[in-house]
Amino acid sequence: xxxxxxxxxxxxxxxxxxxxxxxxxxxxxxxxxxxxxxxxxxxxxxxxxxxxxxxxxxxxxxxxxxxxxxxxxxxxxxxxxxxxxxxxxxxxxxxxxxxxxxxxxxxxxxxxxxxxxxxxxxxxxxxxxxxxxxxxxxxxxxxxxxxxxxxxxxxxxxxxxxxxxxxxxxxxxxxxxxxxxxxxxxxxxxxxxxxxxxxxxxxxxxxxxxxxxxxxxxxxxxxxxxxxxxxxxxxxxxxxxxxxxxxxxxxxxxxxxxxxxxxxxxxxxxxxxxxxxxxxxxxxxxxxxxxxxxxxxxxxxxxxxxxxxxxxxxxxxxxxxxxxxxxxxxxxxxxxxxxxxxxxxxxxxxxxxxxxxxxxxxxxxxxxxxxxxxxxxxxxxxxxxxxxxxxxxxxxxxxxxxxxxxxxxxxxxxxxxxxxxxxxxxxxxxxxxxxxxxxxxxxxxx
Amino acid sequence: xxxxxxxxxxxxxxxxxxxxxxxxxxxxxxxxxxxxxxxxxxxxxxxxxxxxxxxxxxxxxxxxxxxxxxxxxxxxxxxxxxxxxxxxxxxxxxxxxxxxxxxxxxxxxxxxxxxxxxxxxxxxxxxxxxxxxxxxxxxxxxxxxxxxxxxxxxxxxxxxxxxxxxxxxxxxxxxxxxxxxxxxxxxxxxxxxxxxxxxxxxxxxxxxxxxxxxxxxxxxxxxxxxxxxxxxxxxxxxxxxxxxxxxxxxx
Numbered sequence: 001x002x003x004x005x006x007x008x009x010x011x012x013x014x015x016x017x018x019x020x021x022x023x024x025x026x027x028x029x030x031x032x033x034x035x036x037x038x039x040x041x042x043x044x045x046x047x048x049x050x051x052x053x054x055x056x057x058x059x060x061x062x063x064x065x066x067x068x069x070x071x072x073x074x075x076x077x078x079x080x081x082x083x084x085x086x087x088x089x090x091x092x093x094x095x096x097x098x099x100x101x102x103x104x105x106x107x108x109x110x111x112x113x114x115x116x117x118x119x120x121x122x123x124x125x126x127x128x129x130x131x132x133x134x135x136x137x138x139x140x141x142x143x144x145x146x147x148x149x150x151x152x153x154x155x156x157x158x159x160x161x162x163x164x165x166x167x168x169x170x171x172x173x174x175x176x177x178x179x180x181x182x183x184x185x186x187x188x189x190x191x192x193x194x195x196x197x198x199x200x201x202x203x204x205x206x207x208x209x210x211x212x213x214x215x216x217x218x219x220x221x222x223x224x225x226x227x228x229x230x231x232x233x234x235x236x237x238x239x240x241x242x243x244x245x246x247x248x249x250x251x252x253x254x255x256x257x258x259x260x261x262x263x264x265x266x267x268x269x270x271x272x273x274x275x276x277x278x279x280x281x282x283x284x285x286x287x288x289x290x291x292x293x294x295x296x297x298x299x300x301x302x303x304x305x306x307x308x309x310x311x312x313x314x315x316x317x318x319x320x321x322x323x324x325x326x327x328x329x330x331x332x333x334x335x336x337x338x339x340x341x342x343x344x345x346x347x348x349x350x351x352x353x354x355x356x357x358x359x360x361x362x363x364x365x366x367x368x369x370x371x372x373x374x375x376x377x378x379x380x381x382x383x384x385x386x387x388x389x390x391x392x393x394x395x396x397x398x399x400x401x402x403x404x405x406x407x408x409x410x411x412x413x414x415x416x417x418x419x420x421x422x423x424x425x426x427x428x429x430x431x432x433x434x435x436x437x438x439x440x441x442x443x444x445x446x
Numbered sequence: 447x448x449x450x451x452x453x454x455x456x457x458x459x460x461x462x463x464x465x466x467x468x469x470x471x472x473x474x475x476x477x478x479x480x481x482x483x484x485x486x487x488x489x490x491x492x493x494x495x496x497x498x499x500x501x502x503x504x505x506x507x508x509x510x511x512x513x514x515x516x517x518x519x520x521x522x523x524x525x526x527x528x529x530x531x532x533x534x535x536x537x538x539x540x541x542x543x544x545x546x547x548x549x550x551x552x553x554x555x556x557x558x559x560x561x562x563x564x565x566x567x568x569x570x571x572x573x574x575x576x577x578x579x580x581x582x583x584x585x586x587x588x589x590x591x592x593x594x595x596x597x598x599x600x601x602x603x604x605x606x607x608x609x610x611x612x613x614x615x616x617x618x619x620x621x622x623x624x625x626x627x628x629x630x631x632x633x634x635x636x637x638x639x640x641x642x643x644x645x646x647x648x649x650x651x652x653x654x655x656x657x658x659x660x661x662x663x664x665x666x667x668x669x670x671x672x673x674x675x676x677x678x679x680x681x682x683x684x685x686x687x688x689x690x691x692x693x694x695x696x697x
Contacts (some may be wrong), residue, residue, distance in 0.1 A: 001538065015622055093454055103528075150645050210689070236647075236663045240557075296450045382534075382536075383497075385534050385535075385536045387450070387496055387497065387534075388530065388533070388534040388536070389518045389536070389544070389547075389548075390495075390517070390518035390522070391494050391495075391518050391519075391521075391527075391530075392522055392544070392545075392548040392604060392608065393519050393522035393548045393549075393551045393555070393608065394519060394524050394547045394548050394551055395519050396517070396519065397548055398551065402536075402539050402543065402544070402547065403536070403539070404536075405538070405539075406537060406538025406539045407538060409538040446629065
């Protein structure tokens with residue numbers, strides 16, 4: 001059994017249809033993706049870096065792909081009205097895997113260029129040609145499958161020296177009447193000295209239908225460019241998400257990625273960061289709050305291939321009920337990269353006897369003169385603190401909530417986006433309270 | 447107010463309390479003294495409902511209610527308070543958030559309206575004055591980075607916030623210099639009234655110079671072996687615990 005086969009067959013059967021609805025620059029990437037996939041298989045649970053997750057099972061259902069690019073069944077802008085009195089972002093929608101840039105967003109952009117791949121193929125063909133698929137080529141079979149089947153996506157292009165005044169918000173909505181695979185793609189090209197903040201919010205509408213969000217994000221940061229990417233998942237139990245974020249960093253660039261999972265079904269988040277420039281810095285943060293049967297698995301890979309660059313990772317999980325979490329991280333420092341500083345941290349709180357956490361930190365270092373370390377902890381709620389609070393009259397459930405929230409406080413505080421940080425404190429409080437409705441819309445905006 | 451009868455309790459299978467009897471009435475101050483390992487802290491842990499301890503026999507009623515059947519939080523709501531020997535640090539939980547959760551939980555329990563933010567902050571300011579607690583400490587995480595003296599002051603501050611009917615001070619004097627001891631003791635005395643009561647657990651007579659007990663009990667090997675007026679503490683200070691052993695016919 002090989003779950004990939006059905007998608008390879010689908011492609012072979014319908015490649016004409018698929019390619020008619022996609023720009024040539026995407027079609028050009030498919031042959032090599034197909035070659036990769038024909039000799040690939042998906043990892044099963046227990047294999048290296050897949051200690052908790054069976055990817056074969058994730059892709060096994062017969063998901064439909066929107067090959068003919070059918071219209072939206074509903075207007076996302078209408079159904080999910082995001083009034084943003086404080087957040088004030090440029091809001092873009094992706095409905096399943098069909099991107100939609102409204103007039104308001106285009107008018108508000110003022111500097112950054114945001115286009116669908118179809119548009120960019122006409123307006124900025126050189127940008128697409130130079131970068132699309134270049135990083136995802138280094139990914140695993142799921143990234144190749146995305147390349148094989150993707151028909152469109154969003155380009156965020158920051159020309160040299162441009163600063164985005166407003167954050168760009170990507171509202172991704174998964175909604176389908178029957179099991180569907182959304183093949184999403186985002187390319188961020190930040191040229192020298194450009195600055196942008198992005199906020200992606202993943203939601204699922206409706207329930208009872210299992211859908212898969214297969215996404216690939218590629219980011220290229222030119223010299224001294226800064227990119228903040230906040231990736232917030234608030235989907236539901238029927239949602240499967242397999243996401244890989246690739247980034248390439250040049251001299252002096254600064255990248256912050258903050259992956260947050262508040263509600264979901266099963267999620268595998270891969271990070272593949274190539275730190276290639278001197279004095280480039282990477283911050284990789286993660287916050288997972290999982291209860292019920294939520295499953296959140298993170299794999300991070302950071303390669304330092306230049307001197308004097310730095311990376312800092314901190315992934316935190318709070319797991320309760322029967323939730324499962326996993327983290328496999330690797331920092332690789334290549335030969336001839338003195339004065340690299342790298343830290344990798346994974347801290348976990350298992351708040352119930354049935355919650356499970358799998359963690360595997362790794363460092364691989366080929367240069368002597370570097371500072372690198374990692375730290376991992378798995379703990380339980382502090383019983384002494386629990387008792388102390390209860391003797392003050394704080395009910396047990398509230399004491400638990402206060403402790404779990406306290407555990408996440410530092411990750412939330414490292415969000416460099418004031419309004420979002422305050423909003424997250426509030427959302428996390430609601431999440432631990434049990435009052436955050438699973439995917440009632442974009443909670444960030446409400 | 448508090449009626450303890452033949453209380454037995456164990457921790458990890460080892461019996462520590464072997465039949466404690468004690469009656470505390472409103473307006474009284476009781477001191478419980480005794481050598482290390484006699485069961486003083488176990489008694490306070492059992493009365494406040496620490497899940498690490500198991501009651502194996504006897505009873506404890508508080509204003510007629512079966513204290514041992516209540517959860518620790520409900521015991522607090524009924525008016526029981528423990529000043530910890532080792533107050534717990536809770537990083538990431540602010541003193542303000544912690545106190546607000548405690549005060550409002552008690553108000554809900556008694557069917558009262560929760561305090562508004564401004565009412566609550568006003569109350570914090572007023573009660574801080576009881577033990578001269580620095581406003582900066584009140585805005586930090588619970589006990590995190592507090593000195594030994596600050597932690598004990600913080601305990602009495604919490605007592606002032608929660609207005610308990612019965613307070614148990616578990617070795618509140620340990621780790622305090624003489625100035626801090628005075629501040630803490632004067633805080634306790636300010637909070638004293640004819641309607642509430644205090645149990646002071648201590649090794650030494652010193653604290654009892656500041657918090658005057660009406661009764662002194664000696665706990666030894668899990669039982670109260672001697673009870674008398676304040677003069678017993680002085681006698682004990684003079685003669686030491688060996689005197690107890692001798693008068694019990696040991697050695």
